[in-house]
Amino acid sequence: MSRLARIVAPALALLAPLGLPFVPAQAATDVQVVTSPGGITAWLVEEPSIPMVAIEITFKGGASREPDDKVGVTSFLSTMLDEGAGELESAAFSARADQLALKYGFEAGRDSFSVSARMLSETRADSVELLRSALVEPRFDPEPLERMRATILANLREAATDPQAILARTWREAMFGDDPYARPLEGTPESVAAIGAEDLRAAREWALNRSRMAIGVVGDITAEELGPLLDRLLGDLPNAPWEPLGPAELAADRSLEVVDFDIPQSTASFVQEGLARDDPDFIPAYVMNHILGGGGFTSRLTEEVREKRGLTYGVYSYLAPYDRAALMAGGVSSANDRVAEAIEVIRAEWARMRDEGVSEEELDAAKRYLTGAYPLRFDANAKIAGQLAGLMEEGFTPDYLTERNGLIEAVSVDDIARVAGRLMDPDRLKVVVIGQPEGLPPADQPAD
Incomplete structure (x- = not known):
């Protein structure tokens, strides 16, 4: 079986009973x-x-x-x-x-x-x-x-x-x-x-x-x-060499900011430095983020903010490695009288990840999901083409297609602890809230 076939074939077995479109196994050649x-x-x-x-x-x-x-x-x-x-x-x-x-x-x-x-x-x-x-x-x-x-x-x-x-x-x-x-x-x-x-x-x-x-x-x-x-x-498109811009600098001010807007539910974004895609710790950070807030209903943020306290219908975090800056960010929506508590819990989870890391059980569950879901990115021709262009753009070789799940499997709790120590600091979070939240500093001026 070819390299890409070994990635795609498990997805086909999952999709076939559902009657969903997929690329036939013989298409998954090198x-x-x-x-x-x-x-x-x-x-x-x-x-x-x-x-x-x-x-x-x-x-x-x-x-x-x-x-x-x-x-x-x-x-x-x-x-x-x-x-x-x-x-x-x-x-x-x-x-x-x-x-x-x-x-x-x-x-x-x-x-x-x-x-x-x-x-x-x-x-x-x-x-x-x-x-x-x-x-x-x-x-x-x-x-x-x-x-x-x-x-x-x-x-x-x-x-x-x-x-x-x-x-x-x-x-x-x-x-x-x-x-x-x-x-x-x-x-x-x-x-x-x-x-x-x-x-x-x-x-x-x-x-x-x-x-x-x-x-x-x-x-x-x-x-x-x-x-x-x-x-x-x-072939007839321009082909002139050019130099990209230098790195983008992130503002040092991380004070909470509120935008006054007359809505019954406030929405908050929280943003801080992340890791570049070519950083050696990116894969551990990717797994860590899945456990923290990228894993949907199985994430810590969902468990603490939604399930235990009923503060929101949805909360999430993600990594955003732009070309000239890397971010770790997320968002939450909550009633105006409860959004302050939601933000407090998110900050506490940021600190808990830094101080305690993750358990072996959490890590094993994240690995199972991230490696099992990866083939679903290759269930149609257009998706595969997009994945190929994306990996090529980021400077990878085709071998990454077979190496990626091994990189996920190799992540240890010590790796998570190391990357959490690098990244997770609630004091570095820039939190911006739009709405009329109670228990937070008032906005300087209303939204346009």
Whole structure:
């Protein structure tokens, strides 16, 4: 059995009785590292039994590279690439995609810009041509540009009164200050209003720069066929070397912050330093976080905040290793008169993890879940393509696919104790609350 097959096969056995879609076992062949004649590299899993191909492309950089006066231009670009390209205006482009049964998507992130596509084998050549035109020859015509601008501005107006959006904006600004990570991905009403076609063309030049690119491909295509396809699809994109920004500095001020908002239930975010993805302690931290708040109903935070005290319907924590900063964060919602107690319990659990670590029973349960659930990330072609591109982007080799569960299994209680000592300090938590919480310092001013 191949390396990837050993990962995927257990998931197939779980999914088959449920009638859920999955990649047939014979599709789970070894990952091939393919380099095109033009020098473009991709990871490929061949699966000829399903007549389709899934492609995931990640361009490094993302919204962090936006000019200060063009905040939101990367997100704007993601909405415009299929609004007409080459000789096809917006409606004609959509009609052609429907005719080919081509499914695609463009997404702007803080550190990357991603392109996803699924195409049938019988229309693959024409689908590649259409997708290429969107990437290489977008039109940015006035009518769709103004239509998409109106949509973005409507979303921004809605976000201005949405408690979750206000909360996210507040903690990002508090933690990142003037760094690009603090900016709203969709921009501001002022910046979006000022973005024109020339700005979008300029953004395409750096957002779709193939000098820093990761590609995962899964489906009915051979390595010999994939190379020329990559050159045709991506070969005419910009290929200019560029230097990423330096590390983002996190603010030292970790005082509690309250945003006044007239809602019956307060919502809180808590944020602190995390670990970079290439840190040797990342895997132990990942397991630790699962036990603390990443494991849903089995986590300590759920047990202490929800089950024992009934303070919330949901509480969670997670690791967020951005390219230029690593965070450990989480959230909770609770009634205004109980959110202060919920925050107090969360801080206590932060300290308990630091001081006591975890038990062997907790660690064994976390390992069983994390290793058993991993194959479910590979139950469809598009998911596999996304995993391949993600691992390639993060600098791994294909061997990580088989090594990952072993790394989880190797984590010990001593490893958890070490990483908890590095990370877990309730005094380093930046807590931001939106609502009208009782028992917390009042907000300086109401939300906009």
